[in-house]
Amino acid sequence: MIELRSVSLTYPNGVRAIDALDLKIGKGEFVFLVGHSGTGKSSLLRLLYREQVPSSGDVCVDGVAVHRMRAGAVPRLRRNVGVVFQDFKLLGGKTVWENVAFALQVTGAKTRDVMRQVPRCLDLVGLSQKSRMFPHELSGGEQQRTAIARALVNNPKILLCDEPTGNLDPSNTTEIMELLQRINTKGTTVVVATHNQAVVDRMRKRVVRLENGRIVGDEERGFYFLGLGQGQVLSG
Amino acid sequence: MDWGKVKFFLGEVLANLTRNAAMQITAIGTVAVAIAMLGAFLFVQKTAAEVGGQALQQIEVSAFLKDGLDAKAGAALTARVAKLPGVAHVAFVPKAEGLKQLRNKLRGEVDTSLLTTNPLPDALRIQAKHVDDVAAVAGKVRVMPGVAEVHYGAETVQKLLRLMAIAQRIGLGVIVLLVVASFFIISNTIRLTVYARRREISIMQLVGATNNYIRMPFIAEGVIAGVFGAALAVAILVVAQRQLLPKLAAAIPFVPLPAALPDLLPVALQLLGIGALVGAIASWISVGRYLRV
Numbered sequence: 001m002i003e004l005r006s007v008s009l010t011y012p013n014g015v016r017a018i019d020a021l022d023l024k025i026g027k028g029e030f031v032f033l034v035g036h037s038g039t040g041k042s043s044l045l046r047l048l049y050r051e052q053v054p055s056s057g058d059v060c061v062d063g064v065a066v067h068r069m070r071a072g073a074v075p076r077l078r079r080n081v082g083v084v085f086q087d088f089k090l091l092g093g094k095t096v097w098e099n100v101a102f103a104l105q106v107t108g109a110k111t112r113d114v115m116r117q118v119p120r121c122l123d124l125v126g127l128s129q130k131s132r133m134f135p136h137e138l139s140g141g142e143q144q145r146t147a148i149a150r151a152l153v154n155n156p157k158i159l160l161c162d163e164p165t166g167n168l169d170p171s172n173t174t175e176i177m178e179l180l181q182r183i184n185t186k187g188t189t190v191v192v193a194t195h196n197q198a199v200v201d202r203m204r205k206r207v208v209r210l211e212n213g214r215i216v217g218d219e220e221r222g223f224y225f226l227g228l229g230q231g232q233v234l235s236g
Numbered sequence: 237m238d239w240g241k242v243k244f245f246l247g248e249v250l251a252n253l254t255r256n257a258a259m260q261i262t263a264i265g266t267v268a269v270a271i272a273m274l275g276a277f278l279f280v281q282k283t284a285a286e287v288g289g290q291a292l293q294q295i296e297v298s299a300f301l302k303d304g305l306d307a308k309a310g311a312a313l314t315a316r317v318a319k320l321p322g323v324a325h326v327a328f329v330p331k332a333e334g335l336k337q338l339r340n341k342l343r344g345e346v347d348t349s350l351l352t353t354n355p356l357p358d359a360l361r362i363q364a365k366h367v368d369d370v371a372a373v374a375g376k377v378r379v380m381p382g383v384a385e386v387h388y389g390a391e392t393v394q395k396l397l398r399l400m401a402i403a404q405r406i407g408l409g410v411i412v413l414l415v416v417a418s419f420f421i422i423s424n425t426i427r428l429t430v431y432a433r434r435r436e437i438s439i440m441q442l443v444g445a446t447n448n449y450i451r452m453p454f455i456a457e458g459v460i461a462g463v464f465g466a467a468l469a470v471a472i473l474v475v476a477q478r479q480l481l482p483k484l485a486a487a488i489p490f491v492p493l494p495a496a497l498p499d500l501l502p503v504a505l506q507l508l509g510i511g512a513l514v515g516a517i518a519s520w521i522s523v524g525r526y527l528r529v
Contacts, residue, residue, distance in 0.1 A: 072446075074441075075447075077444070078441070078442060079443070079444035089435075089438075089439055089442070091435070091439065103439075106444075106450070108241070108446075110238055110240075110241070111240025114240065154443065
């Protein structure tokens, strides 16, 4: 589903965010990316939805060579990859329903599909009752669930989450992680970049640990800190 | 037709227009002024061309014949001239008739009763089909046997033609300047509204909207601003034509304004077209800066 081969990313200011990195993520996997701030977690995600183009190496997402992609083909990729951020990125002037529908409407979807998909996604994230509310009337967890619904409304095969619980309290965090797990069990590949040790340690999923743009650990059913789990695997 | 889609699109455009209402009004007003000036200029240019054209139409070639030509020879010459290419009309004016016309023309200014003999020769009054033919016709008539002299106000014609050419060139320059000015005004306004919506644009890109789709509402907005500005300009021009022009004509009687004013409708349509086009292009460029991935 996702494959990176000796990928490097150097920003124009000379910072090397990703350094000769190899990573393979299979269909339907749930993967945590962990590591300190500035170790390349966000940069790695940005390569996957082509917000960034690698300086060298190959990035393949769902069989498509993202590193060779024309700008005109990017929208198609983005419809296949949902993205969720720490700061939600909702439109304050639109209701929950409109925020979720927006993602379909701007891709030129038929109204019939909008009317079918939006309720399905709101139901999945448990916000059917609040569809007419505006983001500022919602709790942080509800706002993040709206963002997740928006990320899912195009039926993407992959869901990328960049610190999805960074702005949330523990109970909302648990709620969001349970939601992501549920989405994963329905077949969507989920990649979560996080600092949150408690979340990682409780969920016991595959954990990929980054340091200075390199992978320093990759464990099935891992913990936040290296070597506490069993079954160390080599990536690539 | 998917009305849900149409509704969504119009809603986005409307939200855009109302959110930056003050800015839009400024843009529309400025565009209106620029385009009104442009329209006034087009109008003046058209009027000038018409006045000039009328003046040129009146130019005729006078050929004075040699003394002692009999009526038969005069008639033969008239027939020959009439067959020349570019000649619209020829009239033979015998010397007696010429004197009568001169007396009429000078009545009250010069005492023509002092003339005891007729000093005028027989003459041909030749009307060319087109101004450009005048010189050629005059040249051909001049070398005909029996013709003594040919006059046709050569310098007046040349000056008038030169003047019209210059006016046209200046007019073109002014038009280009005004269009460019309108272009920058609209493009600046759109850039501000794009800036205000950069968050929405980034989310659109994130969820996979194509660049063309993101552009559309902004282009609609630019076209609306351009068309509204142009419409306002047309209104200004109509009022000016109805109210101002008669007063102007009364104030400067020596400028020969054409009896029938040129129709404002084609000019109005031109202006609306220019407004829409300028708005669309300006938006396209302004949004483009934010769409580079």
